[in-house]
Amino acid sequence: MLINRQLTRCSALLTSLFFVAAGLATAAETAVESAEKEAELIAILQSSAAPGEKAITCKKLTVYGSSKAVPELAKLLADEQLSSWARIPLEAIPGPEADEALRQAAGTLKGNLLIGMLNSIGVRRDAKAVDLLTNRLLDTDAQVASAAAVALGRIGNDASAKTLKQALASSPEGVKSAVAEGCVLCAERLRLEGRDADAVVLYDEVRAAEVPKQRILEATRGAILARHQQGIPLLIEQFRSFDKGLFQIALSTAREFPGSDVDQALATEMARATPDRAVLIVGAMADRPETVVLPAVLKAAGTGAKEVRIAAIKALGRVGNTSCLPSLLDFGIEADADVSLAAKKALFEIPGDNVDKYIVSRLAKAEGKVYPLLLDLVGQRRIEALAALLKAIDNSDAAVRTAALTALGATVPPEKLNVLIKLAVSPKRPEDAEVAQQALRTACVRMPDPEATATELTAALDKASLPTKIALLKILGEVAGTKALHTIGVAAKNSDPQIQDVASELLGNWLTIDCAPVLLDLSKSAPAEKFQIRAMRAYIKVARQFAMSDAERIEMCHKATDACFRTAERKLVIDALRRVPTMETLKMAIKAGQDPELKDDANAVILFIAPTLGGNVDEVRELLATVELSKAKVEIVKAEYGTGSTQKDVADVLRQNFKETALIALPSASYNESFGGDPAPGSEKKLIIQYKLNDVPGEVTLAENALIILPVPKQKK
Amino acid sequence: MSKNITRLHRRQFLKTSLAASTAIMAPTIIPSSALGLDGAVAPSERIVVGGIGIGGRGTYDLGCFLEQADVQFAAVCDVKEKRRTAIKKMTDEKYGNQNCATYRDFRELLDRKDIDAVLIATGPNWHCTAAMQAAKAGKDMYCEKPCTKNIEQSLILKDTIRRTGRVFQAGTQRRNLPHFAFACELARTGKLGKLKKVFAHPAGMQAVTSGWLEAEEVPDKEVVDWDMYLGPAAWRPFNAKLLDGFNFEKGGGLVGGGVLEWGSHCVDLCQWAVGDIPAPVEYDAKKDDQLVARYENGIELIFREKDWLKLGSCPVRFEGETGWVETGDSGKLVLSSPTLLAGRTVAEIPGYPATFHVRDFLDCVKSRSQPKGNADAACNAHIACHAANVALYLGRQVKLDPRTNEFINDDHANRLRSEALREPWRL
16 A cells, blocks of 8 residues: 555656756756755665655656765666666766766676666766776677677777777677677777778778678778778779679768769769669769769760669759750650650759740740740749740740740739730630630639739620630639629629529639628529529538538528528528527428428428527427427337436336337426436436337437437448 | 468569579469569569558558558567557558568567568657667668657767668658648748748647556566567556557656657758758747747747647748748648749648658668658757757756757756666667
8 A cells, every 4th residue: 555655656756747847947056956956866765765756766866966876876776677767867977986886787787787787888988897898798698798899889999999809700699790880889989089090990890700781881881981082992892792782882871972083983883884773873973962973964864774864864853054954955855755754854843043044045046846845844944934935826836836825824924914814815826725725724823813813804704705705704713702703693694504504603613601692692583593593502502511600501591591492402401400500490490391391301400400409498398399290110229317327217208208209208307207206316317218210229318308309320331 | 372472472482483484494474563564563673661669650651651562561560469460460461461470579570681671660769779770780761750769869860870871761751741841942942031930839848758657467478568668768567558659758758758749740840941950059948838949040940839820730830031931731831922932833732641751761762862851850850859858847048069969068958968778778
């Protein structure tokens, strides 16, 4: 019991630790306060506190501990449960005392606990532990010896390097990998200290040793980098290796190799490599954008194996400049679709304002296949080149005109939108009409001011032919906004049935709620009945689906009810009432149910709404008494009333009051009275009914005195 | 015959079949799919993947891997038997065989020479330690976030990935989603004017601590390997409540959790927006639900809980002298001016699918290039989160030296830069 209490206290301590500690550790905290805290924490470690409490105390000592805490923490190092906790502060507390404690423990412990000490010694880079670690390298436990090797590597001084180098040859199989890791770590440390020659010796020792492949790869990388520019031949040697791992380490090392000499070496190597490798070398070259040998990439892009060409072309998209553009344009019109596609993509991606300027300059005298390609690039790169585009629109080549119109759609500024509208309404060649209209659509949907755009489009409608009118209306539908809505609303009453059709369809798919009054008006005044019906259905859809207040939704349902002239739409309105289960919508459904054609639909909605009206049970009950609900086949399987394990079987009472509908009216509004007493006085009770409605099983849980309406169970699929 | 084939590893199958055809000079029928002639990827070109710790998130990630034609998922390791069994069933059904191997100890999986890459989706407690073990075993890795538990782990992660030459992709999949990429590009390339502030949504700035709870009966090792589950976390008795890997030892005990869970996404995006420079150098105390940090170049990184536009989870906002952009997991972008779009169309991809991020990783496994969520980028973003957590814990400003990643003249803060791992684990 005491332990449990302590554990609970400890858990609470842990979970609230953040807040407590955060409140205490302020900038103004003095050394005295820290010392006081440390003393309190040490006292806990010295007490008979539960292990959990001591564990969290260790964590706190990570911040507040000093050499004074070390002896108590050291006592826990041999404790299998708390050793890992004690090492947390011991790794963090500065000073020789913590080092000494870990070394001492390492001298006596075995197995995992010993490994923990060696790991911590490595983290602290305790140079005084080299002898101890050297001895542990000979431990018969391979895991211990491995931990010692890595710790020596982390210390990374001359003594540990010497030890590790010697051990590389003599260590048993199970330790060799860790010794090699230690050597590489040591070498990395030497490199950090600028002792590259010493590092090279260590790396080369590992490369020559019989150690796992990954260690060789690490040493190879280090050996290349530590040699600086003299490492390039060794790098190239790896590129030529048949070994996939060495080739891969060459690829990654090449990317981090300093200077620019290596770029020429990579270019040379790429040219002589097999295509599958050349593809990867080009990628590495492109990852060195500052120093990449561009002519080599450009050359590879133009000749040779197709996969290398494509890789080089892709690389040009990342690192190329204007000097690459003539070639890329040539590649872009090649017959080979893969090459052409890669080139087009590269031309689109290649960075720099000068690239745009070059494309515009080429446009001035463009002809042949490259002309549409240049126009495509104007569009894709969003280059301002209105004059050139307008000139191209007059070209005799349809491909040029199509590209020019498409580019115009992508680039035309708002103040020149009228130019594109004119081209769409009165194309210079009839066959360009569709492309022009598509370009106009592209332009209109990206215009910053939808109202201004819609105004321009509306003005153009009068002069347009019927097909163009329809196209413009569809564009207006995408532009949206107040002006577009008004224009399309007017069009829906146009004398032409085709325009009526398109406009009412556009209104039916409108995405903002301001279309509701327009739809309601059309439902009464559209020129054809079919469009009135379409408008009414769209209006009901808005009432059902769009976001609005309950009052607004109810008002829309009222208006729809008044305007509907067919049973089908009236049924839709009744169903929409489900969205707003209120006393008012219940009354609306009851009223609608007085029409025999709507009775079943209304009843379903009544039974849906009524149970949700918790606050007005009596009024609801009275209202329902006026309704002739549909007959249903109901079987009460089980019914219990009560709370928890105190339940009363009330199935028979329900069966006796069942009137062949889903609504069960009890003799009294009070469950307690109807069911013959309160089964659990003072407690919140529930009525749980298992039933079958038209042979489909269902279950409902009702709060005390709620209306008893059995929901239609969901059919299992 | 078919049974015999399914027992063979696919590579072995191809080798055996080819050898047989050579030996007897008779036509051997090899499915065109095995040779990659039907658009499928030939076995020798496939990346063989193993999974470590595949729970809910891991199962989603794994689905993204399995979508890729050039992936062969070969083995799963999980300390929970249920998860091992579920993943084996899932992948075996996908491949129509029984080849997915199961392991309780991930070191056995890492010992397999045929496995090229691993998906690490354990709880955060294991992420860094498992990733380091994988790197040292010569595997490339896709590692879920948060990837590290403290500053020191972040630095070791970066160094180890460089040293081993492995490909590392943090599970920061938003780096491969167009709307986040576009927003970051606007900030990074000066389209917003001189960048002034980047905002990240930490979604909680309090530490999540994993307690020493009351001891319960330890389950059989085969059912739940508690010792392996604890892994590098300090020892404590078994308690089933701690088996929620998502929250267990998230970033260590004292300063864990906090801004790290979402920060490893949002702060990572902010880091991308500022050009993946080193983490901020100053972190103020939290005030009014926000914590302000400052980069060396003066840009502010603001961890802010409130006042976000309704753009879904993981929102970020970047403000420059002439414009701003805000985006989130809805896929939508809100810009200070439509001209920032410069006529471009940015694909709106809601949610935060990892498919593109997984593809980026696999491409880099082949090219040996750096994926978007590479170790250097992840290291900087995680350091920013860890340093912010230290400021939260200490309840005051801390200053970080960006060259040493040590707190300046701040012994208490520096002691929170790392935490000992339980024996026998090391990084």
